[in-house]
Amino acid sequence: MNEWKVICKVEDIPVLGARRVQRARGVEVAVFRNAEDKVFALLDQCPHKRGPLSQGLVFGETVVCPLHNWHIGLVDGCAQAPDVGCTIRFAVRVANGDVALDAHELNTLAIDQSVVLS
Amino acid sequence: MSQKLKLVMVGNGMAGVRTLEELIKLTPDLYDITVFGSEPHPNYNRILLSPVLAGEQTLDEIILNPLEWYSDNHITLYTSCTVTEVDRVKRVVHATNSAGDVKSAPYDRLILATGSNPFMLPVPGLKLEGVLAYRDIADTQAMIDASNTYKNAVVIGGGLLGLEAANGLMKRGMNVTVVHLGEWLMERQLDRVAGGLLQRSLEERGMQFRMQAHTQELLADQHGRVASVLFKDGSHVPAELVIMAVGIRPNTALAEKMHLHCERGIVVSDTLQTVTDPRVYAVGECAAHRGIAYGLVAPLFEQGKVLANHLAEFGIGRYTGSFTSTKLKVTGIDLFSAGDFMGGGDASTEEIVLSDPHEGVYKKLVIRNDQLVGACLYGDTVDGSWYFKLLRDGRNVADIREKLMFGESNIGDVGHEGHSKAASMPDDAEVCGCNGVKKGSICKAIKDKGLFTLDEVRKHTKASASCGSCTGLVEQILMYTAGGDYSATPKKKAICACAEQSHQEVRDAIRDNKLLTNDAVFEFLNWKKPNPSSKATGCATCRPAINYYRMSSWPKEAFDDPQSRLINERSHANIQKDGTYSVIPRMWGGETTADELRRIADVVDKYKIPTVKVTGGQRIDLLGVKKEDLVNVWKDIGMPSGHAYAKALRTVKTCVGSEWCRMGTQDSTQMGKDLERAMWRMYAPHKVKFAVSGCPRNCAEAGIKDVGIIGVESGWEMYIAGNGGIKTEVAQFFVKVKTSEEVMEYTGAFMQLYREEGWYLERTVHYVNRVGMAYVKKKILDDDAGRKALWARLQFTLEGEPDPWFEFDKAKVDTRQFEAISLEGHTP
Numbered sequence: 001m002n003e004w005k006v007i008c009k010v011e012d013i014p015v016l017g018a019r020r021v022q023r024a025r026g027v028e029v030a031v032f033r034n035a036e037d038k039v040f041a042l043l044d045q046c047p048h049k050r051g052p053l054s055q056g057l058v059f060g061e062t063v064v065c066p067l068h069n070w071h072i073g074l075v076d077g078c079a080q081a082p083d084v085g086c087t088i089r090f091a092v093r094v095a096n097g098d099v100a101l102d103a104h105e106l107n108t109l110a111i112d113q114s115v116v117l118s
Numbered sequence: 119m120s121q122k123l124k125l126v127m128v129g130n131g132m133a134g135v136r137t138l139e140e141l142i143k144l145t146p147d148l149y150d151i152t153v154f155g156s157e158p159h160p161n162y163n164r165i166l167l168s169p170v171l172a173g174e175q176t177l178d179e180i181i182l183n184p185l186e187w188y189s190d191n192h193i194t195l196y197t198s199c200t201v202t203e204v205d206r207v208k209r210v211v212h213a214t215n216s217a218g219d220v221k222s223a224p225y226d227r228l229i230l231a232t233g234s235n236p237f238m239l240p241v242p243g244l245k246l247e248g249v250l251a252y253r254d255i256a257d258t259q260a261m262i263d264a265s266n267t268y269k270n271a272v273v274i275g276g277g278l279l280g281l282e283a284a285n286g287l288m289k290r291g292m293n294v295t296v297v298h299l300g301e302w303l304m305e306r307q308l309d310r311v312a313g314g315l316l317q318r319s320l321e322e323r324g325m326q327f328r329m330q331a332h333t334q335e336l337l338a339d340q341h342g343r344v345a346s347v348l349f350k351d352g353s354h355v356p357a358e359l360v361i362m363a364v365g366i367r368p369n370t371a372l373a374e375k376m377h378l379h380c381e382r383g384i385v386v387s388d389t390l391q392t393v394t395d396p397r398v399y400a401v402g403e404c405a406a407h408r409g410i411a412y413g414l415v416a417p418l419f420e421q422g423k424v425l426a427n428h429l430a431e432f433g434i435g436r437y438t439g440s441f442t443s444t445k446l447k448v449t450g451i452d453l454f455s456a457g458d459f460m461g462g463g464d465a466s467t468e469e470i471v472l473s474d475p476h477e478g479v480y481k482k483l484v485i486r487n488d489q490l491v492g493a494c495l496y497g498d499t500v501d502g503s504w505y506f507k508l509l510r511d512g513r514n515v516a517d518i519r520e521k522l523m524f525g526e527s528n529i530g531d532v533g534h535e536g537h538s539k540a541a542s543m544p545d546d547a548e549v550c551g552c553n554g555v556k557k558g559s560i561c562k563a564i565k566d567k568g569l570f571t572l573d574e575v576r577k578h579t580k581a582s583a584s585c586g587s588c589t590g591l592v593e594q595i596l597m598y599t600a601g602g603d604y605s606a607t608p609k610k611k612a613i614c615a616c617a618e619q620s621h622q623e624v625r626d627a628i629r630d631n632k633l634l635t636n637d638a639v640f641e642f643l644n645w646k647k648p649n650p651s652s653k654a655t656g657c658a659t660c661r662p663a664i665n666y667y668r669m670s671s672w673p674k675e676a677f678d679d680p681q682s683r684l685i686n687e688r689s690h691a692n693i694q695k696d697g698t699y700s701v702i703p704r705m706w707g708g709e710t711t712a713d714e715l716r717r718i719a720d721v722v723d724k725y726k727i728p729t730v731k732v733t734g735g736q737r738i739d740l741l742g743v744k745k746e747d748l749v750n751v752w753k754d755i756g757m758p759s760g761h762a763y764a765k766a767l768r769t770v771k772t773c774v775g776s777e778w779c780r781m782g783t784q785d786s787t788q789m790g791k792d793l794e795r796a797m798w799r800m801y802a803p804h805k806v807k808f809a810v811s812g813c814p815r816n817c818a819e820a821g822i823k824d825v826g827i828i829g830v831e832s833g834w835e836m837y838i839a840g841n842g843g844i845k846t847e848v849a850q851f852f853v854k855v856k857t858s859e860e861v862m863e864y865t866g867a868f869m870q871l872y873r874e875e876g877w878y879l880e881r882t883v884h885y886v887n888r889v890g891m892a893y894v895k896k897k898i899l900d901d902d903a904g905r906k907a908l909w910a911r912l913q914f915t916l917e918g919e920p921d922p923w924f925e926f927d928k929a930k931v932d933t934r935q936f937e938a939i940s941l942e943g944h945t946p
Contacts, residue, residue: 005941007939007941008939012934012939014680014681014932014934014935015681016655016681017681017932017935019934019935019938019939020938020939021938021939021940021941022938022939022940022941023941024941028938031939034655035652035653035655036652036653049695050697051697052693052697055685055688055689055693055697055935056658056685057658057661057662057681057682057683057684057685058655058681059648059655059656059657059658059661060648060652060655060657061648062657064657064658066684066685066693067693067695069658071658082567082577082578106941
């Protein structure tokens with residue numbers, strides 16, 4: 001059973017934009033909102049060189065990494081061919097305008113990775 | 119029973135299958151597709167038959183679509199199955215396979231992609247064993263087999279195909295003679311001199327030639343195999359293998375039988391429909407579009423794209439013809455030609471020629487009415503793509519005429535060790551200095567993945583995908599690896615994959631129709647939607663461009679859309695590789711004070727900023743600022759935004775000038791500060807940099823800036839369109855003025871012209887090169903009222919523009935971006 005953790009309202013996310021969700025441990029989670037008000041959540045880290053996807057430009061169901069222009073699918077978290085690689089997806093539930101993430105995933109997925117400040 | 123429409127394709131070659139690929143991308147489920155191919159193979163890369171013949175690649179390697187591709191996409195494929203008849207009334211195709219069985223398939227739409235046939239000289243002996251055309255895998259295999267047994271080969275035809283065949287057979291160890299009717303080789307692509315150079319170079323490799331030779335008859339040995347070629351003058355050459363490569367003809371036999379209008383090919387409209395029957399399309403070498411049947415792959419792919427678009431019922435694509443250029447696929451020979459390379463003709467045609475026989479370099483440019491109309495290059499072809507672009511764009515070259523011959527030299531500047539000849543570069547030489555891509559890996563990707571366009575090479579290898587300075591070199595490698603059939607064809611370049619329109623067309627539409635919002639632009643120009651039911655949102659390429667075009671065309675009426683800006687302009691700081699940002703405050707004219715420096719120092723300590731760097735633009739860069747600290751860093755520093763992150767006016771570099779310098783003739787520092795205060799906050803198609811020097815010693819390096827001002831005793835000299843980046847471009851002298859007010863007015867007018875007409879991401883140097891210096895002078899120097907109006911429009915635009923570091927609401931800075939949502943109280 002999923003335990004949903006409400007993190008914000010849909011309106012708190014800019015249309016065709018993103019917000020970052022800080023967790024107790026691990027890399028932040030990026031939540032995206034597209035033109036049709038669909039909400040997606042991915043680990044805020046490009047599979048290429050760990051660029052913060054939350055800072056990318058959103059169109060359709062794609063976000064473009066701000067560092068090297070990789071196109072990452074919002075639905076599957078995977079890079080568009082010919083680039084290869086996927087970032088971690090997080091389940092999202094939207095109910096009554098509330099955006100919720102799965103508490104278990106927030107607590108367990110990619111918590112040992114940290115943002116590299118090189 | 120399926121309710122889908124039935125699509126049948128006759129022919130299983132490159133143009134046709136590419137069309138299906140494009141169609142499946144657009145609409146995978148609209149059609150039930152059936153393909154008939156008379157060869158036993160799935161679609162393969164015909165262009166690479168030459169490397170196969172030369173032993174550089176194997177047949178398996180040149181398959182483009184393996185059989186699984188057809189089954190994965192639910193395409194019914196009949197190989198070795200030749201279509202014999204099409205009933206256009208009942209809409210059924212009848213075909214016969216190699217076993218003699220008849221297959222029939224009904225259609226709603228029919229594509230004819232029957233390609234072309236080799237033309238065979240009607241000479242006695244044509245039917246002898248050992249006499250072949252050079253067209254398909256079977257021919258190539260027969261040639262390879264023959265080279266294992268026999269010694270002497272004759273290739274009839276000294277064109278592109280013939281020379282590639284001859285080269286391949288020679289590599290297979292045969293003794294090869296090329297028989298050519300013309301006075302020189304490849305006379306359809308080369309002039310006499312270049313043809314001669316080519317012949318000499320091939321002779322050095324051991325190829326033999328019989329020029330202006332009329333073939334009379336092919337003579338047989340006692341077993342009925344060809345033994346020699348007899349010429350009209352009575353001489354003969356021994357040959358156990360004869361290859362006919364004198365040309366190809368569109369294969370229209372089936373179309374004629376169907377009573378479709380044919381004239382040097384199956385006549386098609388701009389949507390690739392046959393003029394006789396709109397249900398029937400023709401694409402590829404068999405189609406005649408506006409009187410031309412193309413034989414090169416790039417135009418055929420363009421046709422395929424338009425045809426797929428039409429079949430998908432999108433209805434926006436039109437094929438309007440292609441320019442073509444030529445490249446020979448013989449290892450180690452660089453050769454390029456395009457347009458009217460012969461020149462001569464009438465008195466209005468001029469030629470510029472450079473000939474260096476010792477280095478094996480020959481270049482001829484043909485100019486008519488101040489336009490480049492043709493080019494023929496031998497030995498050094500690195501500027502081929504640049505000449506091709508000039509030719510295609512029809513740009514007036516009067517102002518660059520004296521430099522034309524020496525090329526754009528846009529490559530060989532930085533990052534690739536000065537290499538300029540693709541063919542002679544070793545495989546381990548670095549081509550793309552940004553992404554560390556070597557020539558060998560580019561060649562490998564082109565061959566293995568079947569790449570045909572610069573965009574594809576960029577996507578797969580990243581070469582030329584960053585700064586672009588090696589683009590010419592990559593195009594050369596592409597031409598040379600993918601062969602004679604590569605050409606950079608589109609007459610206009612679409613802004614991105616979302617649309618058909620070019621940058622200019624989008625600009626014009628926004629201005630002419632007062633399109634104030636992104637949505638209005640998307641709707642008016644029929645922008646591509648992610649799927650039919652959803653809304654067009656553009657992409658990372660077009661949205662920033664459209665946002666800029668709207669704002670620059672309709673100041674105070676069209677407003678910024680922050681989500682159409684890439685990260686740096688959205689967060690008003692420069693993102694770094696680790697996700698932190700850099701902050702560069704504005705220092706007017708490069709001057710600062712103790713107070714400012716103290717505040718900067720305090721901020722560095724307070725926010726633990728790891729690196730402080732003095733920039734090349736006389737400012738201070740704070741690197742490694744966390745996103746959540748940006749707002750406070752700006753506030754504590756208390757200096758205006760330096761716009762170092764934006765397509766906007768960046769720095770105005772100055773020297774100390776007459777206030778201090780014993781050489782100074784003018785107060786350059788004050789001039790620089792005045793310019794900067796007048797024009798900061800100015801968004802532009804790309805970044806803009808100024809410099810002001812107080813004397814001709816030019817310590818502020820004004821010669822490589824978008825606008826460079828140099829003070830002299832009697833006034834100010836103004837230079838424009840310089841650039842110190844990827845390729846150093848020296849600014850060109852524009853005008854000399856007397857007063858600082860004039861400096862301001864002329865600079866502002868030039869900036870506004872560029873802002874109104876430049877394409878997004880086009881630097882001033884590229885803008886001026888595109889429209890011509892003469893045009894810019896006409897607009898600004900010759901037209902006093904026009905100049906003043908431009909300057910007034912810029913002032914109107916900048917009036918009341920906010921500083922994005924302080925006026926968040928007015929500058930539409932979404933401050934939510936600076937704070938993360940916290941899961942407070944949430945413990946693992």
